[in-house]
Amino acid sequence: MSDAYTKLLAELKEIATLGSIGALVGWDEQVMLKPGGTEFRAQQGSLLARMTHERFTSKSIGDLLAAAESNASSTEPTPDRPVVLRELRRDYDRATKLPSSLVEQLAHTTTLAQAAWVEARKKSDFPHFAPWLTKVLDLKRQEAACLGSKSGHPYDALLGGYEPGETIESLNKVFAAMKPRLVALIERVAGSGKKAPIEILERHYPAAAQEKLAREAAVAIGFDDNAGRLDVSVHPFCSGIAPGDTRITTRYDERFFGDAFFGTLHETGHAMYEQGLPKQTHLGTALADATGLGIHESQSRMWENLVGRSRPFWNHFLLKAKSTFTPLLDDVSMDDWMFAVNDVRPSFIRTEADEATYNLHILLRFEIEQQMLTGDLNVADIPAAWNASFKRYFGLDVPDDSKGCMQDVHWSAGLIGYFPTYSLGNMYAAQFFDAAKRALPNLDDMLSKGRFDGLLAWLRSNIHMHGRRFTGRELVKRITGEDLSPNALLTHLESKAHEYYGA
Ligand code: ZN
Secondary structure, three states, X not given: OOOHHHHHHHHHHHHHHHHHHHHHHHHHHHHOOOXXXXXXXXXXXXXXXXXXHHHXXXXXXXXXXXXXXXXXXXXXXXXXXXXXXXXXXXXHHHHHOOOHHHHHHHHHHHHHHHHHHHHHHHOOOHHHHHXXXXXXXXXXXXXXXXXXXXOOOHHHHHHXXXXXXXOHXXXXXXXXXXXXXXXXXXXXXXXXXXXXXXXXXXXXXXXXXXXXXXXXXXXHHOXXXXXXXXXXXXXXXXXXXXXXXXXXXXXXOOOOHHHHHHHHHHHHHHHHHHHHOOHHHHOOOHHHOOOOHHHHHHHHHHHHHHHOOOHHHHHHHHHHHXXXXXXXXXXXXHHHHHHHHOOOOOOOOHHHOOOOOHHHHHHHHHHHHHHHHHXXXXXXXXXXXXXXXXXXXXXXOOOOHHHOOOOOOOOOOOOOOOOHHHHHHHHHHHHHHHHHHHHOOOHHHHHHXXXXXXXXXXXXXXXXXXXXXXXHHHHHHHHHOOOXXXXXXXXXXXXXXXXXXXX
C-alpha cells in the first residue's frame, strides 16, 4: 500500500498535467487565436484555471500533505522530500487563501483585458483600456487582501507570488544601491559626445533571414529544438508548457536587427532554464519549478546581454550574420558592430532598451504600480504620472501612451509586482556570469569558437537542476559566496561604458 507521500506525488502530477493544458491554451491564445475566438477562450481558460485551483486546494491534498509531513521521519527520507513538502506547504497555504471564484474571475477578466489592451495599444487609446485596468486592479486588491503580508502592504502580498521572500523594503535596499551609480553612468555616456553607429542595425533586415539567424543562434547556444518551438507573437514570451515542450516567441521588425535577435537570445535563455529543470522526474513538485522570476530572468539576461553582446560571441556570429544578410553588412567592421549592439541611450520602450537604461524603466514601473495598487494613483491619472516620471528619469517627452504606460502586457494580464524581478534578473545574471568566468577560465575562447555547451552545463549543474531547492538569494550566496548586490552589474556596465564611450 502506498503511503501518503506517494499518493500526494501522483495527485500533484495530475494537477500539473491539468495546468499544462491551461498553459497550452494560453500559448494558443497569444500565438494562434483570431479575435473572434477571444470571448470563448476566456471561458476555456477560466474553467481550466478553476479546475486546477479547486483540485490543488482540495481537502484531500491538505490531508495527504499533513499526513506526509507527520510521517516525515518514519519512512526512508530522500534529500528531495523535505524540499517538496516545504514548498508544497507554502504553495498550498497561499492557494487556499484564494477563493476559486476569485481565481476564475481573474482568469476571465485578464483574458478580456489583454484583448482590450492589444486593441487600445494599437490606437494608443488609454481611455479604452482604463475600465479594464480598473477591473484588474480591483481583483488584484482582493487577491492581495486574501493573501496578506507581514508589512500589510498589498504590493508585498503580490510580490511574494513572483519572488518569495522579497518585499518593497528588501528591494528598496538593492535599488537604492543601484540608482545613483546607474544614473551617473547614463549621464556620463550622454555627456561623452560619442554616438554608437546604430544606423547599421536599422538597415533593411528581411524577416525570413532574421528568423533563420535567430533560429540558428537559439539552437547554437543550446535550445533543444526537438523539445520546443519558436513562433511569432505581439509580446515575446517563453512558456515551459510541459516536459519536452518549451515554447518561445519573438517578433520581427524589418527595420531593426536587435528586436528579434536579442529577443530570441533572451527567450532562449528562459527556455533553456525550463528545459534544464528536472520535469520528467519531478513534475508537479517544486523540484520541477523555477525558483522565482528573478532567477528565471537571470538566465535570459545572461544569454541576451552578457553573452550575446560580448565580443567573443560576435567573433563567432558576425560572420554568420554577414552571410545571412549578404551584402547588407559587407562594409561593417567588428568594432562598429560591437559599438552598435552596445549602444546606451534613453528610449521609450522597455523591451528595446539597452542594458543600462533598462533598469531605470523598471524603477519607474516599481514606483508607479505600488501607488496604482493602493489607489494613491487613480487609473485615469496613470498616463500623466508615467510621463512625468519618464521625463524625470530619461529627460524625454512621451509622445503617446502606446510608447508610454500602455506598452507592456503585464498590467492587463494581472501581473502586478512582476516588474522588479527583471532588475533582480540583471543583478543575478552579472553575479553568476562572474562566477562562471572564474569556474571556466577559457570561457571567452569557447564562446569565440561558438562553443556554448560549457557555460550551459555550468548553469545546468549550479542552477537549473535544483528547481526550487534554493531561493534566488540562497543560490547567489552558494554560487558566488556573496549576497544579492547590484555591484557586479554596475561594474560590468561601467567597464562597457568606458570601452565604448570613454565614459
Ligand atoms: Zn524575460
